[in-house]
Amino acid sequence: MQEHIRQLFSENIQTMIATGESLAGPLENAACVIVNNLISGGKVICCGEGATSALANHFAQLLLDQFETERPTLPALALLPHNHSLQHCHQQDYLARQIKALGQSNDVLLVISLTGAEPSLIKAVEAALTxxxxxxxxxxxxxxxxxxxxxxxxxxxxxxxxxxxxxxECYTFLLHSLCELIDMTLFPQQGDL
Known part of the structure; x- marks a missing residue:
């Protein structure tokens, strides 16, 4: 069993290295997009489906509260997950409807997908683009x-x-990295504490 545990750690490390090599530029771009939109008065709207909705909530909470150091709150929210008790809300557009009601042109939608084929997330992105x-x-x-x-x-x-x-694991690390980059850019003095 200990050998399997070592293999799990090794797999994680190799995955993180590969992700870091392929996503350094896009991660920087994502941080810049969020920072620029926050500076222009926008907010970050986060969503996922199923288990990834927990990651969306986590990211929104880190922006609202703080990441590692105390700083002013940043405008962010996580969309409500699908609630089967909502009788009039169509199953596949429950996120899109929230974006239509809350999203504005200076906002950013952060969407977390496990497959790229989740109908509710596709409709959410379409609503954001609209x-x-x-x-x-x-x-x-x-x-x-x-x-x-x-x-x-x-x-x-x-x-x-x-x-x-x-x-x-990668998604959690990417979201934490985004928080750090946003904080570092918006509140550079906070890192000196």
Missing amino acids: NDMKVIALTVDTSGELSGLLNQQDVELKVPVHRPARIF
Whole structure:
């Protein structure tokens, strides 16, 4: 069992190295998009489906509260996950409806996808683009339709891994890295504390 444990750590390290090599530029771009939109008075709207909605909530909370150092709050929210008790809300557009109601052209949608084919996330991205919002998408190599919706102003953070556990680890690390880059850019003096 200990050998298997060492293999898990090794797999994680190799995955993180590969992700770092492929996503350094896009991660910087994503941080710049968020910072520029926050400076212009926008907010970050986060969403995922199923388990990735927890990551969306986590990221929004880190922006609202703080990452590692105390700083002013940043405007962010996570969309409500699908609630089967909402009788009039169509199953696949529950996120899109929230974006239509809350999203504005100076906002950023941060969408977290495990497959790139989740209908609710595709409709969310379509709604964001209709509202002239920028999109940052955390995706995997197999991402199809969702990736195809993105344009040049959007940023795709496509992790080079397929195992769900490694995907979640990468996504969590990417979100924490984004927080650090945002804080470092907006509040450089906070890092000196």
